[in-house]
Amino acid sequence: MSREDIKKVPRLGGKAFEQGAAFLRIKAAKNPLDDSAVHPESYGIVEKMAKDLGKSVQDLIGNKALLQKLNLKNYCTDSVGLLTLEDIVKELEKPGLDIRQQAKVFTFNQNIKTINDLREGQLLPGIVNNITNFGCFVDVGIKESGLIHISNLSDTFVKDVNEHVHLHQQIIVKVLEVDVPRKRIQLKLHK
Template sequence: RQLLLAAPLGQKRVLAIDPGFRTGCKVVCLDAQGNLLHNENIYPHPPVGKTGEAASKLRKMIEAYQIEAISIGNGTASRETEDFINSQSFDRQIPVFVVSEQGASIYSASKIARDEFPDYDVTVRGAVSIGRRLMDPLAELVKIDPKSIGVGQYQHDVDQTKLKKALDQTVENCVNLVGVNLNTASSHLLTYISGLGPQLAQNIVNYRAENGAFSSRKELMKVPRMGAKAFEQCAGFLRIPGAKNPLDRTAVHPESYHIVEQMAKDLKCTIDELIADKELRRKIRISDYITPTVGLPTLQDILQELDKPGRDPRKAIKVFEFDKNVRTIADLREGMILPGIVGNITNFGAFVDIGIKENGLVHLSQLAERFISDPTEVVSIHQHVMVRVMSVDDARKRIQLSMIGVPQD
């Protein structure tokens, strides 16, 4: 759940890099909807070391495709590639993000990836996934079997049917919590929306391809095999940013539109004004709108949604930097305070990426000064943390870390 609800960058034009040494870095340029515009290889690192050529290719791509952000996979050569990018000067400030590559290779060899990109090889598909994860982690990660994302422990030791059911349920809850942009969602993402199965999801995508973007939720009824029941279940979770009817951009269900319309009429204003003006909403006497079919909880939900219409419940994304002086395990010294990212959580503690090949372990007893029985009380996946190096076992490549007494931002 924490992984799926990671902070999204949103619809921006992204240049994504799947880094590598010998085979070079695979670079792709994506438009704001995540469509592939261009791909090529650059070789900024040894043994090829065409640094100048790589820099000029990068500049050309950033200019040609009006790139707004750069996404780098966190695998081999990730730190070196990040340094290479940061040492370049572009004509404007472009934020650089390092994203998790977990499961990208699984996706790139999957049927979904082959269907999406039949004419490209796995390296291009993997780089596209790295870029799209930055824009919208949820929409991209639903394409990967949750067991391949590399989170948690003992996944293969439990009842697989129960595990699948629990994972699917979590994915569905996350997708429905965030809602989905009806005009950009893949058929795979749409299948997790209540009331939509694989066939209906594909019909929506086909309808969009033939008739262009949806302009209203009502238009969903024209999709082949969309019945009243399926529409009732799915409509509230499908958003249309920029729709003519402002309620189509929110989580308010179409069957409740008449209530909001009545509220606006009673206050002698438009729905747009009602959404924009908090003072107007304060004048609403909620008890006036209770009917045999619409109770107080429904009305409270509607008002709550009008307060933050269609706003994404996920946090805003932050740029993160590792310590520049730490490159390998040999650079670590006891007592160092370092920034890190929580990569995995198990029963006995949290594994933290501090920017080198080996992850360090913050044992359960070192997460907080008070007694805790479950690491998730203190940390979550992909959380940015500050840690202190307690001990380094170079021979066994083990790093013990602590968060006790280390100020967290």
């Protein structure tokens, strides 16, 4: 099996293949580049690099010392720039490396089930779920969201809420006041 075989999938057009091919890994493929993030459009460049070094494509993969011998400027074209070539070499150096950041696991305080469980002074994890001109609302894991008034975002003057928090940001808040009958929670951003 190869990436080229993916083109045979019914209703998968050329554009879909072009957009997704580099995200697919074909293990134990005939072409070792099929198990890398190198896009099929760039296979020719990698093959030329290998040929210029008198090596096979397989010899290049994972061989940083060999890849450093390449002068990438020799492979620049109108359609392939130096940055693209640097990305190709990075992938060849460390094939399969996932450059995404590790996801942070987030959990609300499991002891807080309702507004009645909140106490002044508590520190809680929360997620900013709405931003307004007067502050932001924070989900602390219960039905009601708490408000961090703009004056409680910092100990100094805050002109723009967006300079301190952003939507879906994970933060720690301090409970300032709980008004159970009105279902209002006043919070302060904890540093």
